[in-house]
Amino acid sequence: MKGSRTKARTRAVEILFEAEQRGEDAISVLARRRKNSEQLFGAYTEELVRGVALRKGEIDEAIQTWSRGWTMERMPAVDRTILRLGAWELLFNDEVPDTVAVDEAVGLAKSLSTDDSPSFVNGVLGRLQTVKPTLIEAPEDEEDDDAEDVIAARENAAVPRTPEDAPGAADSPARDADAS
Template sequence: MGQRRAGRELALQILYARDAGKQELRETLRGFREGVEADQRTREFAEALVQGVEEHRDAIDAAITARSKNWSLSRMPRVDLNVMRLAAFELLFRSDIPKKVSINEAIEIAKKYGDKESPAFVNGILDELDACPKDEERSTPE
């Protein structure tokens, strides 16, 4: 597994744990630093993704909600939602990562951690998000 894939998977686990435990991000990160083995570059990439998602969470959630026909965020499986949050952060706020890479990585991670419908669900929403001009999404209230 590549270093960035490992970082994305670690970031997913951190976001999921934070949602499940309702802890502050700082506490969740401390737990992962102490309890999960990962090389420094993987850990730094994961933490940068998590912090980016947290910083832009309102805009990211608004972008996902706008593309989720008949699905509120509260009804979405936590794994799928957090996979989409990570990819949406990359699509909207990380110009150094190719869009196709972000989407493909999200689909592969959804296959591994989600259920059988997760990859198609994640792909559908991210494809719509990718088709939207960046300026429209960045103007979403934060």
Template sequence: MSERRQDYKRHGSRYKARMRAVDILFEAESRDVDPVAIIDDRHKLARDTNPIVAPVAEYTETIINGVAVELDTLDVFLAEHIAETWTLGRLPSVDRAILRVASWEMIYNTDVPVTTAIVEAVEIASEYSGDKSSAYINATLDAMASKVETLRERAANPEAVLAEASESLDDAPVAPWDDSDEDFEAVDAAEVFEAEETVEVSEVAEDSEVSKVSEEKADES
């Protein structure tokens, strides 16, 4: 048995339910479908005579239903607390899923200790992502934890939360390590092309001035 599998086994059913919720949210975003619909599909497949998927745990379904209902509010809160050099809309999809699961637990499921939600989110990030992901996920959730009571009060009035959101979640700069986004690469390429074009124009203008001076000297002689 691998070391990774042993680590996974040490966790309880809630941890596994969170991991599967992250899986489903990631799949839903990748396929652009409702995560609740994926849960329904999983239930049907698990009831087949020869099931090809495992049944969905009750707590996984609770998380998915909660995140689906409160998604807009959660994203506003996450965008408010994520570091300025990052942006929720341009993070890797799996990191968004982890943040949404943990923030939903922190704000909407008071049965789960805030510390537990954060610690397990960071552990899931270490399983699915890298060191950078674990670090900024931890920092973001810690920032939310410091004012969790206020966030819970605000969450009771989601219309007001959305009305207060003055900027789009996609307006912030691209995460510095996100080099997989085509639009970001296209912008960089366009900037390089524009810079090269400017140099070429300048060189042409400079050559023209040199030619003009040479002609004037020739006329004087």
């Protein structure tokens, strides 16, 4: 039996995938689904969708930088969506342990995508996990800041422009560029 957060992740992937396929804003897709469906969407599904939607540019830049030879456009759409969700949990949600964020994303890839997708998702998120300290610098006293101040501080965090800029980058596994 799947846990409630695992179900929330699956629902968030569905919403994010639909939004991308339709060329719509993910938050609007979530609102429409809530209005027109009997399916329940919990708080964590909403947090995931909003988090990915609000940080999509930063997330895509990180994924693009660390996916080694794979452009965002070349990735299967479902893998791209799973990577965005996993990267958001890994980089911006301190309540989820890094290993859980990676493992859950790999699990989504196993159930929703191709046979090669779990290792690809694991490789990209594994590299992000390794370089996370260079990507995100938390504010000094996050407890005293409101959410907007936290977001502004994180938006100003340095993002290495190439994989060579980050510590340990040479040791990370890469996906075979010839695989499809």
